[in-house]
Amino acid sequence: MDNEPSVPVGLIGFGLAGGVLHAPVIDAVDGLHVAAVATSRAESVRTRFPDARVVAEAGAVFGDPGVALVVIATPNQTHAPLARAGLEAGKHVVVDKPFALDAAEAEMLVELARERERMLSVFHNRRWDGDFLTVRRLLRSGALGRVRLAQFCWDRFRPAVKQGWREEAGPGSGVFADLGPHLIDQAACLFGWPEAVSADILTQRGEACTDDYFDVTLHYGTTRVLLSAGTLVAAARPRFALHGDRASFVKYGLDPQEGVLRAGGRPTDPGFGEEAPAAYGALTGGDGVARPVATDRGDWRRFYLGVRDAVRAGAAPPVDPRDAVRALRLMARARESAREGCVLPFT
Template sequence: MIRTGLIGYGLGGCAFHAPLIDAVPELALTAIVTSRADAVRARYPQTKVVSEAAALFVDPQIELVVVSTPNDTHFPLAHAALEAGKHVVIDKPFANSVAEAEALVTLAEAQGTVLSVFHNRRWDSDFLTVRKLLDDRAVGEVALYEARWDRFRPALRDSWHEIAGPGGGVLIDLGPHLIDQALALFGPPQTLTADIIAQRAGSRVDDYFEITLHYGRMRAVLSSAAIVPAPRARFAVHGTRGSFVKYGLDPQEAQLRAGARADAPGLGVEEATQHGALIGGDGASQIVPSETGDYRRFYAGIAHAIADRAPPPVSPEDALAVLRIVELARQSAAEGRSLPFQ
């Protein structure tokens, strides 16, 4: 059993990390850093509650530290955990800058510890379906890949996500999910072009972005907007043999937020009404049942990496590439031009 300490029991810690860690047999949810002691004890009575992250760093029993806190704290907490010789998982984003992320990679290599980033959306039901269709060449040669994550939130919220600074805004919030998925499918682009703006009145952070990744003649368009009452397709993949179009989000987040166990039957299984459609060049359409999503696979991979020195499920290099895209996108939008990816 790999004794695991979790820093943070907000949405990320409560709905994602704690139930997933608890559902992987090789991991033990040993301690949680939070002020919400009653909430933890009600669900995880065997888990110790501590008030300071430093308690995890000095505890010789804790092998793995998971950082699920506001973005601005990812770097200092992860750095301290690595210095203490712990394996570390960081919720996305990896850090607020490429420079910070590179410092963490260097430290993890020096310490000989596992470092990974929670890009859980690689195990979304819809993304797994897209990946399978592309592996099967169901749409032929891809010409246009579109991935969008829209919301209808015209009112500003009292949240750290909407505080001006490098850790705020939708690009650093949802952008890493979309970017990581595109890189997992197609690898690094040659160039990119981005448009980033705050559309809501009074917003101090970006709430709209569209990034186009250039792959020769193929384009991957990644976008998110906060004022979309009727969401656009979550995925739309167009190729020489047809298109795949899919609406709606993977159900795991909603299920976990509602209190479902991560190993419950039916978790990650989409309703048939949410399945996407494959449309051929002749206009014929067929429904494609979604693959079953399973975020547990991330933490099972982390356990394997720690115990058996296997590659982590998300490598630090992959997470660094995501942040490089984020930084280049900001530069592209500011300068109004396409930029090479290096």
């Protein structure tokens, strides 16, 4: 067990992001504990975290001297203002994705964190998905050779528009703001930042009032990385498909961690983050034989382990917020490409 004092965490928001994706992971990391929660779902918090202080407003968490780290898990348009308030209150801050609505807001937060000497990170938990870790391992091993085409898809089948801010018209809504940051972050981790970008961002469902489909192509010389998500895809495309001059790797299905957490599971449960062999991806070489590749174990706790070490010991944050700033610049460039219908350089 960890012998150092536990870092008290203040959680802003206790909906899907805060209550399902953040809180159980924080609670499963030695050296962190949920000390305060700002939410209207007081009973839900008290049932799961009876020792946590429950308040109605984020300001009460920012003003709590017993909170060292705040986690922003609220609607997208509130991320930057709340992160700024947390930093100004002297707190270390984790922000759910997207980091901010635009790169200018994000750059302001990075500079403020530097001035206040506080840790700032962005919850790009998908860096610790098992399928992504497997792809990274294969690339590093050279098993694929030089990759010329990579496709990252995240599909859903939702003919009916869901209630909630994610599908309402307004800043920060839409599938590109929701899933684009994860796919761009994964692509940048594997291939770096592209030379150019082209994009198609659409609203396909008749009653939708924000984008529900995107197809973004990142240009790296003669290599192309395609990032796509749709809401009218009943037979999902591969989550990852990478094709190199030695072999191809194709993997279907999403990392299981979110599904387990949504069902009430915990990161400390036996087998958490492990995938069944039936879900493994396949590596196909020049002989045409598809060979299964065991999926690495995913573990989102590794993000919060990095946060703990950054707060306690001044280690580098697990996700550099400057990466998220670059991703927001790339997203803005992709939207511009979609409007103009052309390939645009990215520097």
